[in-house]
Amino acid sequence: MRAHARRARHEEDEESAFVSMTDMTVGFLFIMMILLAFFASQARETSTVPTSLYDDMVKQRDEQKARAESQAEKIRVLEEEIAALKSEIEEKDEEIADLREKLDRLKIADPLEEYLSQVAVARREVLERLRDAILVDFPDLKVELSEESDALRFQGEGLFASNSPKLTPEKSAIVSKLAERLDEILPCFTIGAASRFDVKCNPSFAMVEAVQIEGHTDTMGSDRRNRNLSAARANNTFFAMTKAADRVMQHQNLKGQPVLSVAAYGPDRPVTTNDTPEGRSTNRRIDLRFIMVTPPDTDAISGIRSALKAGGGQP
Template identity: 60%
Template sequence: MRAQAKRLRHEEEEESAFISMTDMTVGFLFIMMILLAFFASQMQEPDAVSRSDYDRVIAERDMWQERAQSRAEVILRLEAEIEALKQQRERLQAEVNDLNTALEVQRAKVTELTSELEAARTRIADLEARIRELLQQVAERDEQIEDLRRQLAELQKIDPLEAYLAQVSQARREVLQRLRDAIRADFPDLQVELSEESDALRFQGEGLFASGRSDLARDRREIVARLAQRLDEVLPCFTLGEASRFDPDCNPGFVMIEAVQIEGHTDDVGTDRVNRNLSAARANSTFFAMTQAAEQVMQHQNLKRQPVLSVAAYGPDRPVASNETPEGRATNRRIDLRFIMVTPQDTDGIEVIREALESVEDQR
């Protein structure tokens, strides 16, 4: 840019010099014309001026004319060059203007990019600070995870008694589900469910008995008989006695049933004496109907060599629904078939159960 400006100034100086020379030449010619006019006015006669003077003046005139013509040619050439330089100057000035405009645009972009750069640097600083914070949190979580892993490792150390009791609970649930599914398949309309604790089958009382009665309805005896038969199929693998058929395939956890209680329950309508007697009578009716349908069911014994099948009566003491509604009272009038498992107090007790069941296997 500086070189272009310097060149422009030089061109302007040359232009000024050419203009001055032109003015001087024109002035010089004007003077010569005045002199010629003066000489002409002084000439009175052709013979008034000597020949030598005349020839000298003519020679000088011719010389000045020649010089004037030469200068005129130079002036024309210089004016043409000046015009060309002016056009070059205009083009260069236009280019300068364009470059200045482009320069301003680029400066604006630089300013914008500088602002963006500062914003990006601020954002980077914020992100780096957040990353450091998160890394600190990750380190803290790693410590917590490691601590929890240590705690989990401690908890995962198997307690033989706890593991055995878990197997006992699982085996009872599977036995009850097997019985429930079999009864449902035999009697699709019968309402039979597992208890909340998965330790009993629950029959609504009016599903087996007429309201206020303790004797099984004639068309319900078949249900109780089929229940006894299904129970007789399950108990051999979990009991002792002559009917025992223990096998590790059907009882891999070596668990044993302590009792299978036929429990009678009622709603709270009526006196306590009547309800307790009614619940006991219903439990006994179910017990005798089952033993009559499958006599061998009483051969299944617990670890104490006692029959596992027994009865219990609770009257209205153990409701499973509200007695405020007819539906709730109907649900509470029920028979439960509850499985009570042998639960040893220590590992020695587990070994006693295992040995008792294996002795059955050895006798086969």
């Protein structure tokens, strides 16, 4: 009996020990599951930030976006301005090209205009030579070139006594010398028996149509008296010149007419005011005006050149 009781107790003890080991194992596994769950929760990445930092980032983002939009608008405006400027540049380039074309056409000188320009220069040079030659002989004489550079002007007191159409002996010497100087110059610019054309003295082939002795007065006195006085002074100058140098009438224009002629204008063509003594003195004058042949076209220029060459014995 005792042996049976001891065996039964031993079996109970073994069974109790097995139950205890099972409970411990289950508890250990439970604890391990809790620990694994804890470590797993700790290992997760957090995606949360402070609210203030988030707000600052959003504000900076909005500011950057606004600046970017503003810059984009400025770029758009500048691109439009650039396009407009390119269009203007193209228009200006077209205008420049057009102006250059016109300039190139202008550079091709018109033969007639070029000839007339050379004739104007030649006339001025002739008048200057004539003026300077007279002043060498009579340095106190009041003689000047007209504003248009087409005439020499002698003040009335320079050639005539006041209110007189007659040349005094002293003034006659001036007119005589003027005729001699004129006779030296005209042969190169006229045709006729006295013509002495040479391309050296007249490279532009300018030709004189007329050399007018013009009488002018101021407005003092009656119109009839002034016209008669201006005509008398011009005629007396003409006769004094032809007497001093009779060959001066041999110088002819393209029509075969003597170039020396007379005109009287009375008070009609003043060069300054008649309201002062000085002005009236200037208006009382004799003008020696050079009128040049003006060809209507280039063919006429050839005719002038041929006539001058033939008159001067040039081939």
